[in-house]
Amino acid sequence: MSQEQVAVTAAEPATDGRRARGDRSRRAVLDRAVQVASVQGLDGLTFGSLAQAAPVNKSGIAGLFGSKEGLQVAAVARAREVFRQAVVLPARDGDPGLPMLWRTVLAWCAYSADRVFEGGCFFRTAGAELDARAPGPVRDAVVTALRDWDAYLARLVRDAVARGELGDGTDVDQLVFVIDGALDRADLASLLLDDAAAYDRARAAVRAVLLAAGASQGLLREPGAS
Template sequence: MGRAGTDGRVERGNATRRLVLGRTMEIASVEGLEGLSLGRIATELGLSKSGVFALFGSKEELQLSTVRAAGAVFAAEVVAPLTDVAPGARRVLALTRSWLAYSRGRTFPGGCFFAAVTAEFDARSGPVHDAIAKAHLDWTAYVEQTVREATAVGELGADTDAAQLAFELIALMEMANLQSVMHGDASAYDRAGTGILSRLRWAAAGPGVLDG
């Protein structure tokens, strides 16, 4: 009975944690991480403040946990769908389309979670800044690696600068997110998609690599 009771409390704690983080990700994508507080979350979700405090301990830990949770959602929404896509130019294209669908589909109500919180914390210092910066670097490195793999299999030109191409692709994606969120302009995703396809065709090792 003791073990069953403990397991039940752990599962209830985990369920509450998921509930809280689902809400904090929504808030942060619109209002930023500074919009979070233990008291606010407890009130909005009908939880005790002491219970929320027991799970997170501080506002900073709540912010860090929210960043980590958003990273897991990002990986599931943007990266996981590419599991069965072979390395190459089509995988690079599929990755950008997956990101654009994640932003366009409002996985988070404020568009890309990391675009929102990066603008909030880019000039600050501390653990939250560092967690966001790491997420940004990890994403950039992943796009660069995907480009390098496409070069290695001969679908992008041998002289392709992976860092430069990744920078340009990410810039197009982030501009689409900004234009859509700030101005309600959904056509920005189509323009970004057109620009990305054009850039990849220019970088391709030969004609027809991305046709069909």
């Protein structure tokens, strides 16, 4: 092996170690950033405030994300990962079709009620903050996340229709709109109005619209029901 090859080989572990440390630092900052943003909004993110809560100094955070906008876009991406782990993946364990759609609704209620994000649903907070803003990278990232969520719900509804668990004439977009509305209202009512029954009301509202669309009561079990 040549001296040059030896030098390259020796440098690789150091490079890998720096990359791993950088990845850990980035994750630590983003894990705190999504919590702050869920309470204070994405505009509430600053390098200085995050440096007080994460094991990275202000200049280190600037080096990781480049700008406040870069941090905000990265926070939205991290929030999507957290949401997927909390809502989407748990609901995939079980029968497909309508049961999966219903499990997704239950998982969303648990995600909000358990305060996976300190401020409730990250995307409801971000949507309310940015809905009247001009298009830009941060707003676009939130819009994409919300549209992808609606598209995912629509896919679950269509699968239930294809399996005969919902009526052939089901208006998919309307059903998704009602489900979204019930879940968002539950998050708001729980946080702002301290309504302990908000999630029960949301599940009841979604169940009612699914039954009206032809769902079988037996496929819409409450949490803990046998």
